[in-house]
Amino acid sequence: MSKHEFTVLEGTPATLGASWDGSGTNFAIFSAHATKVELCLFDSRGRRETARIPLPEYTDEVWHGYLPEIRPGQLYGYRVHGPYDPANGHRFNPNKLVLDPYALELRDEIRWHDAVFGYRIGHSRADLSFDRRDSAFVMPKCVVVDPAVTWGPDIRPNVPWADTIIYEAHVKGMTVRHPGVPDNLRGSFGGLADPHAIDHLVKLGVTAIELMPTQAFFDDRYLIEKGLTNYWGYNTVGFFAPATRYISPGANLHEFKLMVRRLHEAGIEVILDVVYNHTAEGNQMGPTLSFRGIDNASYYILADDPRYYFDTTGTGNTVNMTHPRVLQMVMDSLRYWVESCHVDGFRFDLASSLGRDRDQFSPNATFLDAVRQDPVLSKVKLIAEPWDTGVNGYQVGNFPPGWAEWNDQYRDTVRSYWKGDQSMLPALASRLTGTAERFDRRGRRPWASVNFVTAHDGFTLMDTVSYNDKHNEANQEDNRDGHSDNRSWNCGVEGPTDDPDILALRDKLRRAMMATLLLSQGTPMILMGDEIGRSQGGNNNAYCQDNEMNWLDLADIEPRNAAFAEFLRGLIALRRSRPLLSQPAFLHKGNGRVDVAWLRPDGTAMTEGDWHNPDARTLGMRLQNTTQGLLALFNSHFEPVAFSLPQPAYGANWFCLVDSDAGSLHLRRAPTIEGGQIEVPPRSLLVLEDTEE
Template sequence: MTSQKLTFDRTAARSDTLGAEPLEGGTNFAIYSEHASAIELCLFGPDGEPTASAMLPEMEGGVWYGFAPGVWAGQRYGYRVHGPYEPERGLRFNPSKLLIDPYARQLDSELRWDDAVFGYDVMTGDDLTRDDRDSAPFIPKAVVTDTVFDWDDDTALRRRWADSVVYEAHLRGLTMKHPDVPEEIRGTFPALAHPAVLDHLTRLGITAVELLPIQGFVRDRHLQEKGLTNYWGYNTLNFFAPHAPYLAGTDLLEIKRTIKALHRAGIEVILDVVYNHTAEGSEKGPTLSFRGIDNLTYYLTDPAHPRHCYDVTGTGNTLNVSHPAVLRMVMDSLRYWVQVMHVDGFRFDLASTLGREATGFEREGCFFAAMKQDPVLSSVKLIAEPWDVGDGGYQVGGFPWPFREWNDKFRDDVRGFWRRDPGLSGRYAERLLGSPVQFGHSLRPATSSINFVAAHDGFTLWDTVAYNHKHNEANGEDGRDGHDHNVSDNMGHEGETDDAGVLAARTARVKAMLATLFLSRGVPMLLSGDEMGNSQGGNNNVYCQDNETSWIDWEAANLDLVDWVAQLTAVRRSFRDLTSRTFEGIGGAQGDRMGAVKWWHPDGRPIDDPDWGNLPCFGMILGEEDHCLLMLFNAGDGREVVLPDGDWRLRLSAAPLEPAGGRLDFPAQSVAVFDNG
């Protein structure tokens, strides 16, 4: 397909490092394919036109490799992989399709959709018939990348989990409407490092930013045809390269400078990563990388019918992490982001998939074992989304240490308690303690629970008090998308309103839920925008809305809520028992901190077990007698509360409170914190 011949120096070729590695005198290329018959390296110019190609000259152990003299950093390249096209055996080799190196550190563009990117005749839908059109004009080219960067004195912050406050954010949505961020960098890595953004995060007391996927992903064809796009990015194309539009220019150093700036502000960087599936979808999807390199190696296929993908992710395919070469790729990718890019941890999307073995989910499976023994990865922050859509996929509390887990039970019980759902006081108390039923086993600490009241998937926190029902019409699926389990309450009016009474009630409930988040044991995670009352107009599935629906409206920020969150994180920092790693139970203390938790009835007595049936107002006492916190929670109507004996000083409340004679008029839907120190 090109006139110029590419030559290799066999004496300098190496098989030990996969990907394109610039070395003295040229670049070493290496790629894994167990079932290929030959692999062709193709070079391209800046205009995307082919300039040279040649078959990789060496292969051992499934690694095809060659050293190309005179090929330097900045060179664009791709692969054509030769082998049988026999879909019924799970083999889908097609050298007409240019393929992206799984280890590419940078891609020069996004995928351009065309029928030619499919390995079969997409017009007829017959995946048994090979399509021989050249896909190279439409495929992003990998770029040979030099990883050298002067990190100066930048090192991992390694904050304790007990001291962590996580802020889940979309890189683009966080800054697209920020008035102080220059327009030309909004929605990119440099915008995240802008002083105005860093000042906001530090004011809130944030210690870690958890970014929705920033690895290279594909914008779905069916969404583009409807005038929509893949906004969230859970459609990964490559596990090493960043999503090209997230760079203000073309220089990868933007990412490193951003991470360095965040570290200097005392903020860690956690990446939301998607190692459970890829953008190639089912066997009817495009051939962009893994499918054409070695479908049987990189994907799980139906053992009885290997023509078909085995899907437990709901996206069409499942990455075959149990295969040593695929597991190595995942581990190499994670180590790259830690060692080369200096990120501080990862949140694993649909993490139950990573634990699937032949017998189902296995908490001692190969992926978890590899992570636990890895000297680099075992020491960074690891967070699991503990479910997938397959049988037995819901595994909250089932992951091994050192993983922490998203706790959706915290979200649902906190929302339900403040919505005044009956019978939730006992479960609400468990959430305050770090969810010991779920996590108090297998030597796991209370910081195993990542607590949240809202996340990117679902209603924002403000929308939980403004909408009874999802409003996803703009997504073009007639309201079928997005879940219906929102545990929300519009407080008397659906959507926006000017009614002062409704707005006051909404604000009170939002403040109460935020207070619960930061006063509970476990690790609090705040959805970006929730600290300022951000709304998505009732859309609980903005995955395809890259517009003002999903972008945070900074100019409409509720500054009262911003100040409230700052107060909450300050209280959390100042009282260590709020961040204890030990569990205590509702019926009495457990472990080595006897009496550290006590429960107080508003009538002025300790709570008995029968009280937990339906108790909308109660207190929680943490600490020793001479220095402890009294936290009061009232999801019901305003009422009088008899305080425990002692000299109590108000530390936190949304409204002024003045105890008199050991009694307190406690408003409805409110939280208050006192201490006796």
């Protein structure tokens, strides 16, 4: 270690993290139970510790100091002293280098070694033992950065919720095989900033990209030992730093900001999938990477026996969102991504855990109230994954005003209806009109229901019509992982087939499900690759597969998938051109602007008996305002159904906009429907328009 003597001043506890002010750097870190905190400086490669400096001041449970000589680019970490007393919730071990929770950039990935564990691996006393090995040689390092960047005229798209169409994507998966992206940028933020990648989104017509976790995360040790990776990234260890694996060679965190600006220039909002409910440190047998070694008893919710963790996330730990400093960290993180990085919203993983007081969820929980009143965060898009693995974890529809929520009931209903399940008409009608029975409360709007048929967790759209069962053998968990209830149908053959009839049926069902999604009130979300038939080979939990299973390949698209992509583009364009399909208020009671009517095949109104007929699989939905009408006819029967058309209100004829059976779509000059009856083909839907000619 260098004998260089650094000048160390008092600094300030007001700004946590490493803050460069143009002259020097202030270091500040919260720990209520530490007895000493040492700042560790490293050489430019992060291999050699060059200085170990005790932070001189302790104010309001914040350790702090100011070093005039420290500039951007300096690598650092901390060693935190205190009691190693797991029985009372304390796991301090100064032999372990820990990451700054507020670090804006990390250098390198973790290299797994027994030294990163605070206890002695294999010891008879397990986590009650104490490991004295230094972990710095295998740990990533934090980087002092100058966060200033010249944004120029970055104009946020500010797309209204009612007009939003989300595309869920993965930074690497979307760009690693993209033929138009330069090789050195593939798989990175820079790759997603490339005009060729953005052009795909623009042509599709979506208004927002929801990126799977981009905050710093590591590959789990058990996955590395199996030759797998944590591809999805739901194991965050740094809430302010972008994942190093998505920064292209020679670039830095500003590459993320370039990506945001380029997407904004194309009119596309950026929504980050964030994981604040747990961290990568796992349960009591997990590694000491950051929070555990800084102040375990403050950062995590501990069990009645504080040696263990209270876990509602299924990962071994739950972040203690009720602690004021932990809450501050999360709020500071969210504001950082909005104010400094210009992101437009967040999707919160396992959000029920963020609204808990142990077993009880409350829409007025501390974190939810804090976000709601925040002058910055209350103006961006907030999306909850409204469940977790704990008691009373399923909370769809129970988040407060201002929040949207993933609606898994939409997914299950639409899949079940189109594979031909009985008794689905009442649920289908509810999903088409925004699932009002759950979301129409406290002045919430239909956009609060984020509707999806597929998401990263589960089957892709192609696999939903190609597999009856999950096939997760590649995950090396004996196919035990992933959901078994997929509401899927293989159309007669499990997996790939050359049978033209089965392929045609699968394509028909794909078109019907996507048409249903784009016709429904609420916020539609499309999974990356569904537009071109991406398959995961029946794997419905591909979290550890960093390979072709998860990558988007735009280089060689089959003709039938190219046709499907064109059909989907047309559906999106139809939705964006017909305000009836994205109403700002719920329809089930009549919103004063739009009337909704439900029709039987004979053209008359549905009766109570019709709704409860288990064999009824045909439904007409008529939407009408003062100038226009739309009629959607759904048929999940195996046979065609003749449907009697109501009298047009504004013109002489009905016009056919969408025929999911034929894969045809007409935004203008739609074919005229002659006569008072139309045949709806099996497993398909039609959309007709009634408008003044």
